[in-house]
Amino acid sequence: MKFFTAFFICLLGLSGYGQQLVKDLNTGPKGSNPKEFVFGATGYTYFIAKSYNNSYEYQSIWYSYQGGVPILVSGTEGARELVFFQNSLYFITDGDGAYSLKKLGTSTGSVQFITYIFPQTGFEYDAHDLVASGDKMYFFSNNSLWVSQGTEVTTLELSSSVINPQE
Numbered sequence: 324m325k326f327f328t329a330f331f332i333c334l335l336g337l338s339g340y341g342q343q344l345v346k347d348l349n350t351g352p353k354g355s356n357p358k359e360f361v362f363g364a365t366g367y368t369y370f371i372a373k374s375y376n377n378s379y380e381y382q383s384i385w386y387s388y389q390g391g392v393p394i395l396v397s398g399t400e401g402a403r404e405l406v407f408f409q410n411s412l413y414f415i416t417d418g419d420g421a422y423s424l425k426k427l428g429t430s431t432g433s434v435q436f437i438t439y440i441f442p443q444t445g446f447e448y449d450a451h452d453l454v455a456s457g458d459k460m461y462f463f464s465n466n467s468l469w470v471s472q473g474t475e476v477t478t479l480e481l482s483s484s485v486i487n488p489q490e
Contacts, residue, residue, distance in 0.1 A: 346392050348372045353380065359405045361412065369412055369427075371402050384414060384427065396427065398434040404453035408460050409473060415440070415450045415462065422450040422464065424471060424478060438475040440464050 348355035357372040366389040374383050374395060384399035401418035412427040424437040440450045440462075450469075453462040460471045464480075471478035 348374065348385065348393060348395075357385075361405045361407050363407045363412055364410065369405055369407070371405060384412070396432065396434075399425075399427065404451060404462070406453045406455045406460060408455040409458075411473070413437075413453065413455075413460060413471075413473065415453055417450075424450075426473065437471070437473065438478045440469065440478075 348357065353373065353375075355372040355374070357370050359371040361369045363369055363386075367386055368390075369384055369386045370393075371382050372385050372393075373380055381400045382402055384396040384402045384405065385393045386396060387393045399414065399416070401416040402414045403417055404415040406413050414425055414427065416423055416425055422440040424440060426435045426437055427433075428435060450462055450464045453460060455461075458472060460473070462469050462471075467483045468481045469478065470481050
């Protein structure tokens with residue numbers, strides 16, 4: 324009997340350390356699918372998750388400060404890739420009929436358009452694999468390798484002959 328009582332007390336004690344819902348990010352019929360977690364300035368975590376608003380589902384950027392309740396960043400609909408670069412959060416979005424590179428002012432929360440990645444209409448250009456290295460960011464768009472230092476002028480196509488680019 325002592326074993327059963329000790330086991331039951333331990334089970335009750337452990338039940339408080341299970342998973343706990345902090346916030347339901349997608350109040351619609353589907354899950355939020357959080358991904359692309361990026362650690363920014365001290366205490367900030369950014370990620371992409373699906374949101375649901377007026378029967379419309381879209382991916383947006385969310386942030387959490389020191390593990391607190393996640394907050395939706397307005398103006399980031401269509402976000403696909405994230406990277407923290409030179410004290411700012413950069414992201415690729417697939418809105419407005421083309422892929423574009425944008426910047427989130429982490430101190431102001433404002434979204435700044437940098438440039439279209441490949442603004443030709445009628446083509447499928449899937450910008451992906453955004454990564455920062457040193458003083459540059461790199462990403463692929465179809466069979467092209469691109470580089471950027473965070474401005475429209477410094478965002479350039481390096482090569483258009485990359486076959487089946489993968490991370």
